[in-house]
Amino acid sequence: MWKIHNKLLIYILWIMEISLFCLLVRLVSSFTSAMLCGRIPGLTPGQRNMCREMPDALIALGEGHQLGAQECQHQFRGHRWNCSEVWQRNVFAHVIPTASREAAYTYAIASAGAAYAVTAACARGNISTCGCDVRHKATPTGGGTPDEPWKWGGCSADVDFGMRYARRFMDARELERDSRTLMNLHNNRAGRTLVKKMLRTDCKCHGVSGSCVMKTCWKSLPPFRLVGDRLMLKYQKAKTVQAVKGKRGLRLVLSRKKHAGTARAQKPVLDWPKRMELIYLEASPNYCERSLQTGSQGTSGRTCQRTGHGPQSCDLLCCGRGHNTQHIRRTTQCRCQFRWCCEVKCDECDESYEEFTCK
Structure with missing residues (x-):
């Protein structure tokens, strides 16, 4: 009879230990979540x-x-x-x-x-x-x-x-x-x-x-x-x-x-x-000039297209302020060929182009 009570007591203690462990896991998880959520701005x-x-x-x-x-x-x-x-x-x-x-x-x-x-x-x-x-x-x-x-x-x-x-x-x-x-x-x-x-x-x-x-x-x-x-x-x-x-x-x-x-x-x-x-509710600003009040960053310095009539054309994007032209020259790899085995051989090519940015 004493052995049966002993086993029952051990079983109860084992269940309590498991419950305590699960509680600690939940508490740690809750604490970790609280720390994570507390660090996220804007919530x-x-x-x-x-x-x-x-x-x-x-x-x-x-x-x-x-x-x-x-x-x-x-x-x-x-x-x-x-x-x-x-x-x-x-x-x-x-x-x-x-x-x-x-x-x-x-x-x-x-x-x-x-x-x-x-x-x-x-x-x-x-x-x-x-x-x-x-x-x-x-x-x-x-x-x-x-x-x-x-x-x-x-x-x-x-x-x-x-x-x-x-x-x-x-x-x-x-x-x-x-x-x-x-x-x-x-x-x-x-x-x-x-x-x-x-x-x-x-x-x-x-x-x-x-x-x-x-x-x-x-x-x-x-x-x-x-x-x-x-x-x-x-x-x-x-x-x-x-x-x-x-x-x-x-x-x-x-x-x-x-x-x-x-x-x-x-x-x-x-x-x-x-x-x-x-x-x-409100009409959009023209977004031409930088304004913190309207959330506009302005278009100064934005890359535009000199030709064309879309929204990215210099006429529309630069809001009539005109644009700057920059001549750019760069060296790129070109005419690449695979050579057996195992190498890719490329020539160096000079490339020149113009970039347009809003004033």
Whole structure:
């Protein structure tokens, strides 16, 4: 009897030791997460709490920020405003003080990048609380038609989780509830929703000798460049809005119009922006001169094209100030040949060209 009690006591102590060890691991992990999240500039209290809860998701958000920043710079590479100084200091803080159409694009592309990167990280298994989309898991019956049978398989992108997390994190910085906040929230939603709408269905054939007796299909993310291109089209068609007060508080409308005709029909008609439109409150500055107030870096020193009529032409990019011409000569390797074995032999060629920069 004493031996049984002894074994039970040892077992209880063993369980207590394991529980204590697990508690210490959680405490160390929590402390490490708190230190990590405390060092990231620009986070709101709500964002810091989310960071402590899911630090692995914040890594994906950082990748999403980089995606959005690179895509923004690519899309505006030849414009007066080229997105070069956005998100340089505080990665997750507010960007662009002026509520312009450029601000609309940056919020949309940042939100799209966040949803995209979190969704991709889930599919790779890099976030512990998410994975593949269970709604598109492999089933015996599958889908398709008798003529073209297929079934769900592989790992479908769980874009709904990515959108939810991106919405919680990106919208957590919008605290003021003024017209600019409503604009940012609208463009945030447009960006992340676009990622879901652009999901594509990829399939793989199965069968003997390359035949396609059955196909396995899954939902996958598109190349992010396609998301940036689509948002650029929305940027070019962005709508101006204004704030109005209603029974439910402040709302944004496209315009105020009045009915023509009788005096009875003088009530303004409110035209609401569509969910997938980019919207802005203020006209864009010309971005010709450097201005901290508008977030403009100016175009002085920017490389331009002397010929042509696009946004990167010297006439448009230099804002009428003219341009400088610099004659550049450099030596490059040319006429390279592979010699057996194993050497590459190149000649040296002199190259001369002209470079034009805005005054």
